[in-house]
Amino acid sequence: MNKRSIAxxxxxxxxxxxxxxxxxxxxxxxxxxxxxxxKNGVYSFGEELQVSGDNTTLNHLLRYTSNMxxxxxxxxxxxxxxxxxxxxxxxxxxxxxxxxxxxxxTVDKKGILISSANEQGLFYGLQTLRQLLVQKEGKxxxxxxxxxxxxxxxxxxxxxxxxRYFQGKEQVKKLLNEMARLKMNVFHWHLVDDQGxxxxxxxxxxxxxxxxxxxxxxxxxxxxxxxxxxGVPHEGFYTQEDIKEILTYAKERYITVVPEIEMPGHSSxxxxxxxxxxxxxxxxxxxxxFGVSKDIFNVVDPKVFSFLxxxxxxxxxxxxxxxxxxxxxxxxxxxxxxxEQIRKYMKENNLKTxxxxxxxxxxxxxxxxxxxxxxMMGWNEILGTNVHEYQAEKDSEAETELSKSxxxxxxxxxxxxxxxxxxxxxxxxxxxxxxxxxxxSYGDIPLNRAYNFNPIPNDLDAKYHNRIIGTxxxxxxxxxxxxxxxxxMTFPRIAAYAEAGWTHPQQKDFDRFLxxxxxxxxxxxxxGIYYAPLEEAMPK
Numbered sequence: 001m002n003k004r005s006i007a008x009x010x011x012x013x014x015x016x017x018x019x020x021x022x023x024x025x026x027x028x029x030x031x032x033x034x035x036x037x038x039k040n041g042v043y044s045f046g047e048e049l050q051v052s053g054d055n056t057t058l059n060h061l062l063r064y065t066s067n068m069x070x071x072x073x074x075x076x077x078x079x080x081x082x083x084x085x086x087x088x089x090x091x092x093x094x095x096x097x098x099x100x101x102x103x104x105x106t107v108d109k110k111g112i113l114i115s116s117a118n119e120q121g122l123f124y125g126l127q128t129l130r131q132l133l134v135q136k137e138g139k140x141x142x143x144x145x146x147x148x149x150x151x152x153x154x155x156x157x158x159x160x161x162x163x164r165y166f167q168g169k170e171q172v173k174k175l176l177n178e179m180a181r182l183k184m185n186v187f188h189w190h191l192v193d194d195q196g197x198x199x200x201x202x203x204x205x206x207x208x209x210x211x212x213x214x215x216x217x218x219x220x221x222x223x224x225x226x227x228x229x230x231g232v233p234h235e236g237f238y239t240q241e242d243i244k245e246i247l248t249y250a251k252e253r254y255i256t257v258v259p260e261i262e263m264p265g266h267s268s269x270x271x272x273x274x275x276x277x278x279x280x281x282x283x284x285x286x287x288x289x290f291g292v293s294k295d296i297f298n299v300v301d302p303k304v305f306s307f308l309x310x311x312x313x314x315x316x317x318x319x320x321x322x323x324x325x326x327x328x329x330x331x332x333x334x335x336x337x338x339x340e341q342i343r344k345y346m347k348e349n350n351l352k353t354x355x356x357x358x359x360x361x362x363x364x365x366x367x368x369x370x371x372x373x374x375x376m377m378g379w380n381e382i383l384g385t386n387v388h389e390y391q392a393e394k395d396s397e398a399e400t401e402l403s404k405s406x407x408x409x410x411x412x413x414x415x416x417x418x419x420x421x422x423x424x425x426x427x428x429x430x431x432x433x434x435x436x437x438x439x440x441s442y443g444d445i446p447l448n449r450a451y452n453f454n455p456i457p458n459d460l461d462a463k464y465h466n467r468i469i470g471t472x473x474x475x476x477x478x479x480x481x482x483x484x485x486x487x488x489m490t491f492p493r494i495a496a497y498a499e500a501g502w503t504h505p506q507q508k509d510f511d512r513f514l515x516x517x518x519x520x521x522x523x524x525x526x527x528g529i530y531y532a533p534l535e536e537a538m539p540k
Contacts, residue, residue: 028516031502155470156501157186163193164477166236180253182498262327328378387413491531
């Protein structure tokens with residue numbers, strides 16, 4: 001496997017062992033490293049920093065380091081072949097913790113040494129160094145320190161919904177930059193939804209010719225109940241070349257991009273482009289209002305299934321991620337009620353409820369994705385348990401069992417649903433909406449609540465903890481029309497979620513986090529990020 005590859009195995013996403021608890025430190029680094037030892041002494045740099053690596057495979061990281069030092073601090077540096085004279089050394093070590101992203105950082109009289117078993121860990125060590133250097137206010141020195149660090153979870157995600165509003169490459173790159181700074185490693189890209197299809201699929205050009213455009217958009221303070229329309233068309237999509245450019249950009253920052261292609265619900269934009277995909281067979285327009293789908297895919301039609309596998313083929317050809325997200329949430333079953341084709345299929349396959357039908361369909365998609373060497377992920381409705389008031393009582397619980405290889409993205413419902421799924425052997429990413437949704441107001445999720453979110457439920461037996469492979473923070477886009485508004489809702493909460501994913505609970509301290517935050521706020525300000533002031537992020 002190529003060492004630069006950031007496609008990771010789910011087997012490496014389990015919880016890492018708890019580190020020895022270090023004494024509280026006064027360093028301002030977010031996320032907080034897990035072991036910090038401050039020492040007496042200061043290392044001073046010359047006018048030109050010497051940086052080196054222990055082999056030529058690290059040349060790209062050395063170039064990144066030089067560019068980072070100049071961009072962040074206007075410091076000149078030179079890549080040196082003499083490790084003895086180097087101010088900063090990057091070292092790949094077979095003796096280091098093998099966990100993806102684990103690293104050690106030491107500053108002593110010899111200089112700075114960042115050591116890791118993998119390149120990702122070296123990169124994260126550099127992110128810690130960036131924040132340590134920020135504190136020096138232009139001084140070319142660092143206090144002696146020893147840091148041993150390892151992420152709590154292997155899945156530390158930020159999700160961007162562009163199905164509702166197309167944001168564009170520059171906004172995506174800005175988010176990737178800040179994810180990297182915060183050691184977040186999964187960019188979950190919600191590329192399609194009812195209100196827009198944002199990815200070029202060459203076999204089905206109408207998906208973007210029709211599905212990427214809508215005539216207007218629901219707006220106004222009443223949100224979901226608003227009768228107000230913008231009256232302004234909205235459109236946009238990414239070509240496959242655009243996607244490749246962003247994937248390269250993410251890879252350079254050791255971020256895996258996980259695409260989400262919604263099925264069977266949230267599919268109105270696709271059905272507007274190709275009406276034969278829908279259960280009603282009727283022509284619809286790309287919705288201008290938000291909410292649950294006008295129609296959903298006819299999952300028993302072989303032609304529809306072929307369409308979906310064709311789309312997945314092009315998606316998987318672009319995205320190297322091991323995990324492919326298929327959505328699966330909010331599929332409103334009443335769209336299937338009047339289809340004779342669907343009822344016939346259910347009878348022939350002994351499927352008693354529409355919940356069973358969705359699980360049956362999801363298993364077929366899962367099998368297809370697995371046949372390509374990938375794994376399927378979906379929101380927790382794919383388990384077949386109803387978490388919505390609009391579904392009929394008869395569809396509350398599926399008897400059909402979901403494939404155990406599926407990754408469950410938990411977002412809604414009783415926590416018991418997640419703990420039961422963990423006990424049944426499913427791997428789970430915890431993104432409970434009341435704790436992790438970035439489109440929710442700061443009144444609903446203030447900064448301290450975001451910080452205190454623990455992805456592992458309190459009542460989950462310790463023997464199942466390794467089934468919680470991580471967490472994600474979600475930027476849903478219905479009411480986020482501009483990049484500035486997105487900045488306001490995302491920053492500074494994204495820093496709190498980064499620490500929830502990285503730092504072990506024994507090392508977390510909200511007061512320490514608040515004391516460290518001003519350095520990030522200054523960086524964000526300088527980078528043109530319009531973050532929420534702390535008095536807004538923590539309303540009284």
